[in-house]
Amino acid sequence: MSDEVSARGGSSTRPEEETLSRGFRALGHPHRLTIVRALMERAFECCAGERADDCALDPASCNVGDLARLVDIAPSTVSHHLKELEIAGIIERARDGRYLYCRVNEPLLARLAVFLAGEPAGAGARRPAGSVRSDTAGAAS
Numbered sequence: 816m817s818d819e820v821s822a823r824g825g826s827s828t829r830p831e832e833e834t835l836s837r838g839f840r841a842l843g844h845p846h847r848l849t850i851v852r853a854l855m856e857r858a859f860e861c862c863a864g865e866r867a868d869d870c871a872l873d874p875a876s877c878n879v880g881d882l883a884r885l886v887d888i889a890p891s892t893v894s895h896h897l898k899e900l901e902i903a904g905i906i907e908r909a910r911d912g913r914y915l916y917c918r919v920n921e922p923l924l925a926r927l928a929v930f931l932a933g934e935p936a937g938a939g940a941r942r943p944a945g946s947v948r949s950d951t952a953g954a955a956s
Contacts, residue, residue: 831926834904838927841903846888847896851905853886854919876909876916 842848857877879897883890897917900906905924908917 834923835927835930837903838905838923841900841905842927844896844899846886846892847900847905849886849888850882850893850896850900851919851924853882854906854917855924857882857885876918879908879915879917882917 842851854877877885879893880890883893886893888896897906897908901908901917904920906917906919908915910916
Protein backbone atom coordinates (compact mmCIF):
# COMPACT_ATOMS: atom_id res chain seq x y z
CA MET A 816 0.00 0.00 0.00
CA SER A 817 1.03 3.57 -0.60
CA ASP A 818 2.49 5.74 2.15
CA GLU A 819 -0.20 8.29 1.25
CA VAL A 820 -3.06 6.08 2.42
CA SER A 821 -4.62 7.52 5.55
CA ALA A 822 -4.57 5.75 8.89
CA ARG A 823 -8.34 5.23 8.69
CA GLY A 824 -7.99 3.20 5.53
CA GLY A 825 -9.30 5.95 3.28
CA SER A 826 -7.98 7.04 -0.05
CA SER A 827 -4.75 8.93 -0.49
CA THR A 828 -4.61 12.68 0.05
CA ARG A 829 -4.17 14.67 -3.13
CA PRO A 830 -1.36 17.24 -3.34
CA GLU A 831 -3.89 20.10 -3.72
CA GLU A 832 -5.62 19.06 -0.48
CA GLU A 833 -2.26 18.99 1.32
CA THR A 834 -1.40 22.46 0.01
CA LEU A 835 -4.75 23.89 1.10
CA SER A 836 -4.53 22.20 4.49
CA ARG A 837 -1.06 23.69 5.14
CA GLY A 838 -2.36 27.09 4.12
CA PHE A 839 -5.35 26.96 6.45
CA ARG A 840 -3.20 25.72 9.35
CA ALA A 841 -0.77 28.60 8.82
CA LEU A 842 -3.63 31.11 8.86
CA GLY A 843 -4.95 29.66 12.12
CA HIS A 844 -3.10 32.14 14.34
CA PRO A 845 -4.30 35.73 14.96
CA HIS A 846 -0.82 37.23 14.41
CA ARG A 847 -0.49 35.45 11.08
CA LEU A 848 -3.88 36.70 9.94
CA THR A 849 -2.84 40.22 10.94
CA ILE A 850 0.43 39.91 9.03
CA VAL A 851 -1.23 38.55 5.88
CA ARG A 852 -3.91 41.24 5.97
CA ALA A 853 -1.23 43.94 6.38
CA LEU A 854 0.77 42.53 3.47
CA MET A 855 -2.32 42.46 1.29
CA GLU A 856 -3.20 46.06 2.16
CA ARG A 857 0.39 47.27 2.00
CA ALA A 858 0.92 45.71 -1.44
CA PHE A 859 -1.16 48.53 -2.87
CA GLU A 860 0.61 51.27 -0.87
CA CYS A 861 4.21 50.08 -0.63
CA CYS A 862 5.58 52.24 -3.43
CA ALA A 863 3.40 55.23 -2.72
CA GLY A 864 6.45 57.49 -2.69
CA GLU A 865 7.87 57.95 0.77
CA ARG A 866 9.99 54.75 0.70
CA ALA A 867 10.09 53.58 -2.91
CA ASP A 868 13.53 52.02 -2.35
CA ASP A 869 11.91 49.51 0.03
CA CYS A 870 10.15 48.02 -2.97
CA ALA A 871 13.26 47.18 -4.97
CA LEU A 872 12.13 43.59 -5.62
CA ASP A 873 8.65 44.41 -6.87
CA PRO A 874 5.81 46.76 -5.96
CA ALA A 875 4.03 44.12 -3.86
CA SER A 876 6.96 43.37 -1.55
CA CYS A 877 7.46 44.93 1.87
CA ASN A 878 10.48 45.29 4.08
CA VAL A 879 10.09 43.03 7.12
CA GLY A 880 11.23 45.73 9.55
CA ASP A 881 8.56 48.09 8.25
CA LEU A 882 6.02 45.28 8.44
CA ALA A 883 6.78 44.69 12.15
CA ARG A 884 6.15 48.37 12.87
CA LEU A 885 3.02 48.38 10.73
CA VAL A 886 1.36 45.48 12.61
CA ASP A 887 2.76 46.54 16.01
CA ILE A 888 4.15 43.08 16.77
CA ALA A 889 7.68 42.48 18.06
CA PRO A 890 10.14 41.89 15.18
CA SER A 891 11.19 38.49 16.53
CA THR A 892 7.55 37.41 16.70
CA VAL A 893 6.91 38.66 13.17
CA SER A 894 9.98 36.77 11.97
CA HIS A 895 8.71 33.53 13.54
CA HIS A 896 5.28 33.89 11.96
CA LEU A 897 6.72 34.84 8.57
CA LYS A 898 8.74 31.63 8.64
CA GLU A 899 5.59 29.59 9.28
CA LEU A 900 3.70 31.45 6.55
CA GLU A 901 6.56 30.85 4.11
CA ILE A 902 6.70 27.12 4.88
CA ALA A 903 2.98 26.91 4.12
CA GLY A 904 3.43 28.88 0.89
CA ILE A 905 1.24 31.79 2.01
CA ILE A 906 4.07 34.30 1.56
CA GLU A 907 7.29 34.52 -0.42
CA ARG A 908 10.45 36.05 1.06
CA ALA A 909 13.56 37.36 -0.66
CA ARG A 910 16.74 39.00 0.59
CA ASP A 911 18.19 42.11 -1.03
CA GLY A 912 21.48 42.90 0.67
CA ARG A 913 20.78 43.28 4.37
CA TYR A 914 17.04 43.71 3.90
CA LEU A 915 14.43 40.96 3.85
CA TYR A 916 11.27 41.49 1.84
CA CYS A 917 8.07 39.51 1.72
CA ARG A 918 4.83 39.45 -0.21
CA VAL A 919 1.68 37.35 -0.25
CA ASN A 920 1.36 34.42 -2.62
CA GLU A 921 -1.80 35.69 -4.31
CA PRO A 922 -2.49 32.52 -6.37
CA LEU A 923 -2.54 30.36 -3.21
CA LEU A 924 -4.75 32.82 -1.33
CA ALA A 925 -7.13 32.77 -4.30
CA ARG A 926 -7.26 28.95 -4.19
CA LEU A 927 -8.02 29.06 -0.46
CA ALA A 928 -10.85 31.53 -1.13
CA VAL A 929 -12.27 29.32 -3.90
CA PHE A 930 -12.23 26.37 -1.52
CA LEU A 931 -14.05 28.36 1.17
CA ALA A 932 -16.64 29.43 -1.39
CA GLY A 933 -17.46 25.75 -1.85
CA GLU A 934 -16.13 25.26 -5.35
CA PRO A 935 -13.45 22.66 -6.05
CA ALA A 936 -10.56 24.12 -8.02
CA GLY A 937 -11.54 24.29 -11.67
CA ALA A 938 -15.08 23.04 -11.01
CA GLY A 939 -16.96 26.35 -10.98
CA ALA A 940 -18.81 25.52 -14.17
CA ARG A 941 -20.18 22.20 -12.93
CA ARG A 942 -22.65 23.62 -10.41
CA PRO A 943 -24.74 26.71 -11.09
CA ALA A 944 -24.22 29.60 -8.68
CA GLY A 945 -26.69 29.54 -5.83
CA SER A 946 -27.55 25.87 -6.23
CA VAL A 947 -27.61 23.55 -3.23
CA ARG A 948 -25.19 20.66 -3.06
CA SER A 949 -26.95 17.30 -2.95
CA ASP A 950 -25.10 16.21 0.20
CA THR A 951 -26.48 19.18 2.17
CA ALA A 952 -29.94 19.53 0.66
CA GLY A 953 -31.80 17.67 3.38
CA ALA A 954 -29.60 18.58 6.33
CA ALA A 955 -31.59 21.64 7.41
CA SER A 956 -34.98 19.90 7.62
